[in-house]
Amino acid sequence: MTPLAVPPRPRTWxxxxxxxxxxxxxxxxxxxxxxxxxxxxxxxxxxxxHFGAARIEKMLHPDLSILPRTWRPLQETLAMAVVGAAASAxxxxxxxxxxxxxxxxGVGRRVVRAVLNVxxxxxxxxxxxxxxAMIGVGALPGVLTLVLFDLGVVVKxxxxxxxxxxxxxxxxxxxxxxxxxxxxxxxxxxQTWPVYASQVLxxxxxxxxxxxxxxxxxxxxxxxxxDEMRGFYRYGALAVIIVEILVVVLLIExxxxxxxxxxx
Amino acid sequence: MSASVLPTKPDAVVAPARPGRxxxxxxxxxxxxxxxxxxxxLRLDWTTVAGLPASITHYLRLMFAAPDxxxxxxxxxxxxxxVQMAWVGALLGVPVATVLGIPAAHGVGPLWLRLVLRGIFxxxxxxxxxxxxxxxxxxxxLTPFTGxxxxxxxxxxxxxxxxxxTIEAVPDGAxxxxxxxxxxxxxxxxxxxxxxxxxxxxxxxxxxxxINVRTSAILGLIGVGGVGDLxxxxxxxxxxxxxxxxxxxxxxxxxxxxxASGAIRQRIxxxxxxxxxxxx
Numbered sequence: 001m002t003p004l005a006v007p008p009r010p011r012t013w014x015x016x017x018x019x020x021x022x023x024x025x026x027x028x029x030x031x032x033x034x035x036x037x038x039x040x041x042x043x044x045x046x047x048x049x050h051f052g053a054a055r056i057e058k059m060l061h062p063d064l065s066i067l068p069r070t071w072r073p074l075q076e077t078l079a080m081a082v083v084g085a086a087a088s089a090x091x092x093x094x095x096x097x098x099x100x101x102x103x104x105x106g107v108g109r110r111v112v113r114a115v116l117n118v119x120x121x122x123x124x125x126x127x128x129x130x131x132x133a134m135i136g137v138g139a140l141p142g143v144l145t146l147v148l149f150d151l152g153v154v155v156k157x158x159x160x161x162x163x164x165x166x167x168x169x170x171x172x173x174x175x176x177x178x179x180x181x182x183x184x185x186x187x188x189x190x191q192t193w194p195v196y197a198s199q200v201l202x203x204x205x206x207x208x209x210x211x212x213x214x215x216x217x218x219x220x221x222x223x224x225x226x227d228e229m230r231g232f233y234r235y236g237a238l239a240v241i242i243v244e245i246l247v248v249v250l251l252i253e254x255x256x257x258x259x260x261x262x263x264x
Numbered sequence: 265m266s267a268s269v270l271p272t273k274p275d276a277v278v279a280p281a282r283p284g285r286x287x288x289x290x291x292x293x294x295x296x297x298x299x300x301x302x303x304x305x306l307r308l309d310w311t312t313v314a315g316l317p318a319s320i321t322h323y324l325r326l327m328f329a330a331p332d333x334x335x336x337x338x339x340x341x342x343x344x345x346x347v348q349m350a351w352v353g354a355l356l357g358v359p360v361a362t363v364l365g366i367p368a369a370h371g372v373g374p375l376w377l378r379l380v381l382r383g384i385f386x387x388x389x390x391x392x393x394x395x396x397x398x399x400x401x402x403x404x405x406l407t408p409f410t411g412x413x414x415x416x417x418x419x420x421x422x423x424x425x426x427x428x429x430t431i432e433a434v435p436d437g438a439x440x441x442x443x444x445x446x447x448x449x450x451x452x453x454x455x456x457x458x459x460x461x462x463x464x465x466x467x468x469x470x471x472x473x474x475i476n477v478r479t480s481a482i483l484g485l486i487g488v489g490g491v492g493d494l495x496x497x498x499x500x501x502x503x504x505x506x507x508x509x510x511x512x513x514x515x516x517x518x519x520x521x522x523x524a525s526g527a528i529r530q531r532i533x534x535x536x537x538x539x540x541x542x543x544x
Binding site (some may be wrong): 126 | 298299300301302303305306307308309310312316319320323338344345347348349351352355378386387390391392393394395398400402403404405407408409412471479481482485492495496499507509514515520522530
């Protein structure tokens with residue numbers, strides 16, 4: 001019986017050590033106040049922990065009297081989420097095809113990608129703050145913020161899906177003498193449909209969650225009520241609003257799961 | 265096969281009729297109706313929409329025609345604080361999310377544990393970061409540490425969800441083998457699931473840092489520091505030339521961090537695969 005030759009274990013520890021050292025170094029710099037880092041103050045947590053506990057305690061006693069006042073803002077949030085998702089969906093389909101290599105072999109792709117990278121790099125709250133300053137408070141700056149935010153997410157993921165999709169269909173289309181536009185219309189769009197639909201549904205869910213933030217800067221929706229309750233220290237009411245958002249997000253998640261399964 | 269079965273004339277080939285798909289039509293109609301209803305409900309002021317391009321170009325000129333570069337050092341310094349909050353937030357949140365996320369995966373933890381954990385994650389996902397920060401700042405005050413803690417706790421909900429989804433996507437042959445050999449929950453996770461899921465989980469941890477960099481800008485709203493503080497301040501006082509500088513800094517820093525972390529993540533996930541292919 002010949003002894004089994006086990007291949008030697010690859011020597012990965014020098015790399016592991018280097019990576020660990022880097023992570024530790026960054027961590028030390030970020031948490032050492034002497035080096036301009038954040039001060040991690042565990043003593044304060046021990047000392048003031050009961051304040052936080054008291055606030056959570058208040059949240060655990062929901063103040064249901066707020067319920068009637070939440071319907072309008074909640075409806076507004078839902079409407080903003082739907083309109084934002086729909087508008088960005090309409091814009092995202094052509095943009096994704098422009099941003100993917102198989103559907104846009106020209107140089108235009110680079111331009112679209114660069115612009116979208118910038119659009120994605122700006123945080124949603126920055127859009128909301130600036131748009132509110134530009135065009136005033138209300139639902140319009142909120143919807144515009146959602147459209148910009150959703151575009152960044154949906155176009156990136158859908159165009160990546162197009163990039164990695166099976167290109168033979170498109171090749172066949174070209175071989176049959178189709179123009180790029182015809183190939184995109186007849187072959188690329190049906191192929192991307194499931195990814196696209198599921199991303200749009202996901203952006204609808206994200207929109208409801210973001211609206212909590214949008215309201216804080218005056219861009220409409222349920223966030224305005226959150227800000228108000230926070231100002232009046234009505235934590236019980238705040239808890240009710242959060243539970244409402246939770247229910248809505250869960251409902252959308254369940255619905256979109258069902259739809260996604262059917263779309264496949 | 266004889267030639268007689270072939271159609272004699274090309275037009276004898278009849279394409280089958282397109283299926284009617286009434287349910288799809290109905291779904292499309294309902295979706296359209298919902299969108300229209302939502303639009304009607306919002307009562308957007310269309311007169312402002314007409315003036316929108318003009319006002320946006322006006323403000324863009326205010327912001328970027330002559331940015332106030334004297335604010336640049338301070339902006340960079342505050343951005344560094346934001347990045348630190350993001351890093352510490354990821355450092356505190358990711359390990360907790362990973363440890364809690366693994367038993368929440370199908371086939372790892374028992375059903376009751378899975379349900380409890382998933383419920384907690386769903387609640388954490390629904391609570392906005394800003395609300396979490398409001399609770400924490402009563403304990404730690406208005407410091408960047410508060411921001412880091414809010415990012416950590418707020419991130420746990422999403423990150424744990426990604427963790428259990430990743431674990432569920434791992435082919436479960438190895439885990440089954442460990443269980444068949446008599447391994448308990450801990451041993452199954454360590455030897456059956458972790459080796460297969462580790463690259464993806466590392467990449468997700470880095471991605472959490474990327475997301476935290478974006479989110480930390482939001483936390484400035486309640487005053488925990490970082491570039492978000494400056495942004496809200498300057499926007500409120502309509503100091504547009506300073507806002508322009510801040511936006512440039514945020515965009516450049518975010519894109520740089522995304523690019524760097526994206527490259528590393530690609531190495532983590534793709535690199536591992538190449539190494540495995542090379543050894544056998």
